[in-house]
Amino acid sequence: xxxxxxxxxxxxxxxxxxxxxxxxxxxxxxxxxxxxxxxxxxxxxxxxxxxxxxxxxxxxxxxxxxxxxxxxxxxxxxxxxxxxxxxxxxxxxxxxxxxxxxxxxxxxxxxxxxxxxxxxxxxxxxxxxxxxxxxxxxxxxxxxxxxxxxxxxxxxxxxxxxxxxxxxxxxxxxxxxxxxxxxxxxxxxxxxxxxxxxxxxxxxxxxxxxxxxxxxxxxxxxxx
Numbered sequence: 001x002x003x004x005x006x007x008x009x010x011x012x013x014x015x016x017x018x019x020x021x022x023x024x025x026x027x028x029x030x031x032x033x034x035x036x037x038x039x040x041x042x043x044x045x046x047x048x049x050x051x052x053x054x055x056x057x058x059x060x061x062x063x064x065x066x067x068x069x070x071x072x073x074x075x076x077x078x079x080x081x082x083x084x085x086x087x088x089x090x091x092x093x094x095x096x097x098x099x100x101x102x103x104x105x106x107x108x109x110x111x112x113x114x115x116x117x118x119x120x121x122x123x124x125x126x127x128x129x130x131x132x133x134x135x136x137x138x139x140x141x142x143x144x145x146x147x148x149x150x151x152x153x154x155x156x157x158x159x160x161x162x163x164x165x166x167x168x169x170x171x172x173x174x175x176x177x178x179x180x181x182x183x184x185x186x187x188x189x190x191x192x193x194x195x196x197x198x199x200x201x202x203x204x205x206x207x208x209x210x211x212x213x214x215x216x217x218x219x220x221x222x223x224x
Contacts, residue, residue: 003213004184008191011206015198019098023091024201031197092163095204100167105212108167127155149193156199157189164207181214 014020100108130151138144158178165174178185188206192199 001184001187003210004187007184007206007210007213008188008202010209011188011191011202011204014095014099014102014205015201019102020095020201020205023095024198027091027201028197092160092200092204093167095201096164096167096208099205099208100212103209103212105208106168122159126159127152130155149190152193152196152199153190154186155189156192156203157185157187160189160192160200160203160207161185161211164204165211167208168211177211177214181210184210184214 015024097108100106131148134147134151137147161178161181162171162174165177169177185207188203188210191206192203195202
């Protein structure tokens with residue numbers, strides 16, 4: 001628990017005070033554009049389908065426009081984690097490399113651009129699909145906050161930990177390390193989920209710091 005909190009604080013410092021600030025601004029701008037554009041496009045082509053007219057039909061039209069505005073907000077919320085992770089996935093390895101150098105971690109393997117793009121899609125698509133599936137819950141006050149944070153916390157923790165650990169070890173070892181320290185990984189993921197547009201950069205820094213502090217598993221999955 002202490003290691004996770006320390007890693008989170010380190011990640012926030014890196015994003016807020018210089019080491020990853022430019023990456024974070026770039027991620028924020030592109031993720032906001034992608035989120036807003038996607039949500040607006042859905043509403044833009046859906047609202048014209050609402051009937052317009054006088055009398056009762058006018059009330060239907062007005063109600064439809066109000067509902068469309070509400071749906072736009074919910075869609076933007078549901079899309080924001082995936083949009084942020086798509087953009088942030090491209091930047092994850094660049095950010096992780098900067099943090100590794102700063103904390104004196106072993107030199108990681110070079111990650112090709114195509115793999116970085118693949119990483120972005122790999123962590124974004126499950127987030128997108130699951131957030132779309134739980135959209136009905138996002139219309140329920142209070143419940144929506146818990147669902148958003150817990151769901152995306154689990155997704156972000158799982159994927160960011162795997163990506164960070166796989167820079168220093170094999171993919172199988174990275175999965176074993178992530179599973180062995182699930183509570184710490186989930187805690188870092190929760191912290192990321194409350195700042196979705198900055199999550200990939202905070203996650204990269206925090207997970208690199210966390211992985212560096214965790215005992216590595218051996219071939220049988222035992223800590224060594």
